[in-house]
Amino acid sequence: MGFFSKRRQQPQPIEIKGRQLECPICRNDTFFIKKTLLNTRLLSFLELDWANRNATCFVCSDCTHISWFDT
16 A cells, blocks of 8 residues: 555445435435545635534445535
Protein backbone atom coordinates (compact mmCIF):
# COMPACT_ATOMS: atom_id res chain seq x y z
CA MET A 1 0.00 0.00 0.00
CA GLY A 2 1.48 3.35 -1.05
CA PHE A 3 1.77 6.50 1.02
CA PHE A 4 -1.17 8.27 -0.66
CA SER A 5 -3.43 5.27 -1.24
CA LYS A 6 -6.72 5.03 0.64
CA ARG A 7 -8.40 1.97 2.02
CA ARG A 8 -11.69 1.37 0.27
CA GLN A 9 -14.54 2.09 2.66
CA GLN A 10 -17.24 -0.55 3.03
CA PRO A 11 -20.89 0.52 2.97
CA GLN A 12 -22.67 0.20 6.28
CA PRO A 13 -26.14 0.58 7.79
CA ILE A 14 -26.76 3.97 9.43
CA GLU A 15 -28.96 4.74 12.43
CA ILE A 16 -30.13 8.30 13.12
CA LYS A 17 -32.10 9.13 16.27
CA GLY A 18 -32.90 5.46 16.80
CA ARG A 19 -34.21 4.87 13.26
CA GLN A 20 -32.56 2.97 10.41
CA LEU A 21 -31.68 5.27 7.48
CA GLU A 22 -33.17 4.10 4.20
CA CYS A 23 -32.52 5.56 0.75
CA PRO A 24 -35.65 7.48 -0.37
CA ILE A 25 -35.01 6.49 -4.00
CA CYS A 26 -34.23 2.75 -4.00
CA ARG A 27 -34.93 1.73 -0.35
CA ASN A 28 -31.35 0.47 0.11
CA ASP A 29 -30.07 0.46 3.71
CA THR A 30 -26.27 0.64 3.35
CA PHE A 31 -24.30 3.84 2.80
CA PHE A 32 -20.80 5.25 2.38
CA ILE A 33 -19.99 8.10 4.80
CA LYS A 34 -18.44 11.38 3.59
CA LYS A 35 -17.66 14.64 5.43
CA THR A 36 -18.09 17.92 3.55
CA LEU A 37 -17.87 21.68 4.20
CA LEU A 38 -20.99 23.84 3.88
CA ASN A 39 -19.53 26.88 2.13
CA THR A 40 -21.00 30.35 2.52
CA ARG A 41 -20.47 33.31 0.22
CA LEU A 42 -19.17 35.60 2.95
CA LEU A 43 -16.55 33.25 4.37
CA SER A 44 -15.48 32.20 0.86
CA PHE A 45 -15.12 35.88 -0.13
CA LEU A 46 -12.96 36.46 2.95
CA GLU A 47 -10.98 33.28 2.14
CA LEU A 48 -12.05 31.73 5.44
CA ASP A 49 -13.59 28.55 4.00
CA TRP A 50 -12.07 26.50 6.82
CA ALA A 51 -14.41 28.28 9.27
CA ASN A 52 -17.59 26.98 7.63
CA ARG A 53 -19.73 24.32 9.27
CA ASN A 54 -19.45 20.62 8.36
CA ALA A 55 -22.04 18.23 7.00
CA THR A 56 -22.12 14.46 7.03
CA CYS A 57 -23.21 12.90 3.75
CA PHE A 58 -24.49 9.37 3.44
CA VAL A 59 -24.11 8.07 -0.12
CA CYS A 60 -26.37 5.15 -1.04
CA SER A 61 -24.26 2.15 -2.01
CA ASP A 62 -26.82 1.15 -4.66
CA CYS A 63 -28.07 4.26 -6.51
CA THR A 64 -25.56 6.83 -5.14
CA HIS A 65 -28.28 9.22 -3.89
CA ILE A 66 -26.76 11.58 -1.29
CA SER A 67 -28.50 12.36 2.00
CA TRP A 68 -27.04 15.42 3.77
CA PHE A 69 -27.03 15.97 7.54
CA ASP A 70 -25.74 19.13 9.22
CA THR A 71 -23.28 18.29 12.02
